[in-house]
Amino acid sequence: DAGVTQSPTHLIKTRGQQVTLRCSPKSGHDTVSWYQQALGQGPQFIFQYYEEEERQRGNFPDRFSGHQFPNYSSELNVNALLLGDSALYLCASSSYRVNMNTEAFFGQGTRLTVV
């Protein structure tokens, strides 16, 4: 049973460009959440997708957008990249209608470097 998978693992982009990161949730999960982890800090919640809609959003500008597909996989898009967007981007999957669960599953992350 595959866990949460993210692609690509590493990415280098130039300031001002746009980037798309991808995430496939764990089998049986229908909800995908994205987190940004800057160097030396804890992950920060970006947003969450369920039923192809954004359900929750953290304190991130509109340059950060996402999408969820019918197969529950998700994309994170960042426009007009800034040097400060350089970070590890983590994806987590869960089941929306399940009450307290003992785990939250994360992918291995995409390390984005903006130059």
Next chain:
Amino acid sequence: AQKITQTQPGMFVQEKEAVTLDCTYDTSDQSYGLFWYKQPSSGEMIFLIYQGSYDEQNATEGRYSLNFQKARKSANLVISASQLGDSAMYFCAMRGDRSASKIIFGSGTRLSIRP
């Protein structure tokens, strides 16, 4: 609002000794979950242990135990018989009472095990 505080930026411990990583939290929710994650240099967020707010007993998973003191709002991680492979960043995290709730992370503690 929820908040996680980890006051130990870094710790050095001798191999085979036990170590306690501190975590305090703040929330107005009646029901919540507390997690500890290990993050090696590869970036993957590895789930270690979970404690539900209504669990009366402290959680244990192999060499990991969570010292949960609800009145003090603390959720310290105890690693017994530390190993060289335990060297990593450790994050304390909190989530609301649903599996799809966003996860709030602390700033992390870098644990280094000396041979």
